[in-house]
Amino acid sequence: MGKVIFDFDGTLAHRPGMWSQCMVDVLDDLSPGHGLVADDVRPHLRDGFPWHRPDQAHLHLSTPDLWWDDLTPLLRRTYQSVGVDSAVLDEAVATVRQHYCDPARYQLFPDTIEALVQLGGAGWELVVLSNHVPELPVILEGVGLAGLINEVFSSATIGFEKPHPEAYRIAAGRTSPTECFMIGDNPEADVFGAERAGLRAILVRNLHPEVNKRADKLLGAAQIVMSSS
Numbered sequence: 001m002g003k004v005i006f007d008f009d010g011t012l013a014h015r016p017g018m019w020s021q022c023m024v025d026v027l028d029d030l031s032p033g034h035g036l037v038a039d040d041v042r043p044h045l046r047d048g049f050p051w052h053r054p055d056q057a058h059l060h061l062s063t064p065d066l067w068w069d070d071l072t073p074l075l076r077r078t079y080q081s082v083g084v085d086s087a088v089l090d091e092a093v094a095t096v097r098q099h100y101c102d103p104a105r106y107q108l109f110p111d112t113i114e115a116l117v118q119l120g121g122a123g124w125e126l127v128v129l130s131n132h133v134p135e136l137p138v139i140l141e142g143v144g145l146a147g148l149i150n151e152v153f154s155s156a157t158i159g160f161e162k163p164h165p166e167a168y169r170i171a172a173g174r175t176s177p178t179e180c181f182m183i184g185d186n187p188e189a190d191v192f193g194a195e196r197a198g199l200r201a202i203l204v205r206n207l208h209p210e211v212n213k214r215a216d217k218l219l220g221a222a223q224i225v226m227s228s229s
Contacts, residue, residue: 001123003175004225005168005194006149007184008130011204011218012116013106013143019045022105023078026095030088044081048074051131051161054189059159064134067156068097101135103142109205115218116148122226129171129182131155131162131189162186163193172199181228183221187211200228 006012015022020038027034049071050058061067075093084092099105120126126149130136136154140146153171160167172180177198184190184201187208191201202221203214215221 001125002179002181003125003127003172004119005127005129005171005180005182005199007162007182007186007190008128008132008136008140010185010206011109011183011190012112012128012145013108015100015106019100022100023075023092023096025105026092026099027084027088030092030095031085034084036082036084040082041078044078045074048077051155051189054131054161054164057159057164057166061156061159064156067134097133101133101139103139106139106143108143108145109218111217111219112145113148115222116145118219118222119225120148124225125150125175127171128152129155129162129167162189163196165193165197168194168197168199181225183218183225 009015009018017024017038020042023041024036024038027036061070072093075096076089079089079092116126128136128140128149132154134154134156137152140149140152155161155167158167158170160170162168168177168182180199182190182194182199182201183204185203185205187203187206191203191208191211194201201213202224203211204218204221205216207214213224215224
């Protein structure tokens with residue numbers, strides 16, 4: 001057997017509203033009645049995260065605190081752009097980290113556990129590779145996946161974002177890329193980038209006309225993997 005590498009958000013689990021809703025949730029606690037919704041915040045977050053420039057390595061952001069410090073200007077600009085009261089601005093920016101890393105705010109997809117159990121039981125090594133925060137391993141443990149996953153690689157800690165080829169190389173480790181599957185919901189980051197790096201790839205929970213292998217659900221992707229062995 002080989003290795004199956006999974007994306008996290010949108011593949012194994014999801015955080016409703018992602019970053020935009022997280023920033024609104026923070027305001028719900030600090031400034032009730034603020035009147036903002038995620039759609040107000042979202043346009044201001046379309047650039048500025050490390051994964052918006054995946055061609056650029058960020059090995060210098062070598063600790064969780066450095067990574068979050070680098071993100072702070074974007075969070076601050078976003079809150080300022082939507083008119084957040086200066087009286088709560090600093091606390092709101094500082095609280096985003098706590099909210100986004102809270103496992104209770106993530107929901108597993110209904111077929112996640114069964115798909116992982118089937119693949120692990122069939123002898124596949126299971127790995128997570130996600131463009132995510134440094135605390136991704138803590139989130140996985142909190143949602144109950146730690147015992148099913150062999151290794152976790154967050155782009156925040158390895159210094160490379162998918163679809164940078166080095167991200168897949170790190171996740172593959174000593175396993176030949178041809179013996180690895182990448183499974184995820186993003187056509188570029190989880191399929192085309194992985195294929196360029198020599199991995200086989202499966203798109204889940206999404207559609208794209210140029211994708212060779214896809215499945216509506218994770219269990220379907222697991223069946224594709226197991227039928228290949």
